[in-house]
Amino acid sequence: MLKPFTLxxxxxxxxxxxHGGAxxxxxxxxxxxxxTLLLLTFIIDSCASARPVLRDWLATVAEAQRRDPRSCxxxxxxxxxxxxxxxxRAIQRGSGPLDAHLAHLGAIAATAAHRAGVEASVTPAARDGWVVFPTAGRVSTSAVSGDSITLATAEAHPAWQPLRRLHPGCGVVLNDIDPxxxxxxxxxxxxxxxxxxxGWREVFASAWDLLQRRLPARAAEISAGLRCLVPLEPDSPHAAQSATVGDAYGAFGATTPASPVAxxxxxxxxxxxxxxxxxxxxHRLAVPGHTGRYFAPWRTDPRPVSGLLHGVYAFLGVADAWNxxxxxxxxEITATAEFAATRAxxxxxxxxxxxxxALTPAGERFAAGMRRSLDGLLAVPLPAxxxxxAHRALDDTHRTWQRRNG
Structure with a gap:
């Protein structure tokens, strides 16, 4: 009998x-x-009767896992x-073509088979002129001979574009190819x-050095969890931006950073x-359907409690970083000012x-944990x-927010 996952x-x-630690x-x-495994089971159960090859690809992944667990x-x-x-989600909605989504499992199977040394006849489907091998790289369809290509032959082809590592001491890749x-x-x-x-490697190396020297606990947990950085197209030439997509644990996107410190x-x-x-x-931390909207000092729009929770948690880490x-x-001068402003x-x-x-019992415990950490940061003595x-700036931000939102 399967047991539910618990923390x-x-x-x-x-x-x-x-915090967290490794x-x-x-x-x-x-x-x-x-x-991911539960979602994969749902995908197979929903679609394999119409596309039996999905079960073959899943069997290839399972054999690779059995042969060499690290390969998977x-x-x-x-x-x-x-x-x-x-x-x-596409299957649940029942709208739009599924072929490209489902064919990607073939690419996953081909990559797993290659890494574990499993003999398997799996040909990843092309998308937008490229054959992509997840976690490895991609090759132009011009390199495909006939209807088949393996990861081994793709890597040897002049048109091969591998994922590139950002830092030799950290397992983060710069992902500019995955669909x-x-x-x-x-x-x-x-x-x-x-x-x-x-340029990315240079700024990453400097930022990583800062984290290791001044925030070693943060560096350790990021090293344990961050696997992928997605470069983003800036929508403003004057501001660097970063963002996280909830489905992609271990990744975030960013435009070119303003500085290693930033x-x-x-x-x-x-x-x-x-x-x-x-x-x-x-864990559900907020009650579903709560309609309240709140002031978030880092946003111009009123935020639901779920979004505010995310912001508080992220900026609690930011305050700790500036400290x-x-x-x-x-x-030192900039960091002190930013620390004072962020903790407020x-x-x-x-x-x-x-x-x-609007918090569930788990949410109450989570918020109490954040409060204990924040109270420690608020107790750090700073120049009056x-x-x-910091508080004048916060008051100004709140007044501007009230004029905008009522």
Whole structure:
């Protein structure tokens, strides 16, 4: 008999406090893998009678898993999770063509077979002129001889475009090829030039160095969980942006960062969203259907309590990051001001969450964990003038929000 997936009270409390560490991150990865496997079962049960080849592809993945469990780490890949969720929703809606979604399982099977050394006749379908092998790369259809191509022959072809690693000491790839890498508020960028990749590697290396030196606990959990960064097309030349898609645990999207410091903070911010998205797979924190809307100091629109919870959790991590970065001499002044401003914003928003009456019992425990961490940050002594400026700015933001929204 299958047992339901659970998180221990200790891990739940650690995550609620805004942290996690490698053990919690690995547990969340297992949770999301469980979700992907359930979605895969739903996809097969819904469609295999009309497309028997789906069962053959699933059998190939299962044999690869049996032969070499590490080879099927790709089922935990963020983009494979995104594929499973998007495909399941498409089946549930019963609208639109499913062929491209379902054919992607062949690409997953082909990649798994290659990595585990399983002999299998699987030909991934082409999409938009490319044959994509999840977690590996893609090759132009011009490289396909006849109707078949394997990952081994694709990798040897001059038209092969592999995923590129961002940092030798961290397992994060720059994903600019996967068909399931979208879903952000701005489009995902297409294949980057070598010069653009070098730029990303440079800023990532500097940001990663900052995290390891000044925020080692954050670096450890990001290292355990972050697998994929999706470059985004900017919608403004003057502002860097980042975003997380809930289906893709272990990934986030970003435009070119303004600086290594800003990117280090962005990584903490987006990985907080990753953790909460994964936790929400298991625990409902807010009561469904609650109609209240609230002031979020980082947004211009009124937010539902679920969105406010996400913002509070993300910016609790940001406040912690700025506090740690105050020890970096080159950014001490900026980090101190940002820390003061961010903790004040989170305090206001968390008060609204806790007073909303919209939290489930699990949500109450989660909010209490955030409050304990935030109270610790609020107790950190800062120059009085910096604190006054932070609260004046927050008051100005609230007045502007009230004029806009009533």
């Amino acid at each position: 221990s009270p200790g891990l739940f409390a650690t995550l609620a406090a805004g 053990p919690a991150i690995h547990e969340l990865r297992s949770l999301r893998l469980s979700r 780490g790709l089922l935990s890949d963020p983009m494979v999770g995104a594929w499973a969720a998007q495909t399941a 399931y890498r979208g879903g952000h508020h701005v489009p995902a960028a297409d294949r980057l030039s070598p010069a653009a990749v070098d 990117f280090a903070v962005d990584m903490v911010h987006e990985f907080q969203h990753n953790k909460l998205d994964a936790l929400l797979t298991l 740690g970065l105050r020890a970096e001499p080159s950014v 914003r989170v305090d206001v928003a968390l008060r609204s969450v806790q007073a909303s009456g 003038a910096v604190v006054r400026r």
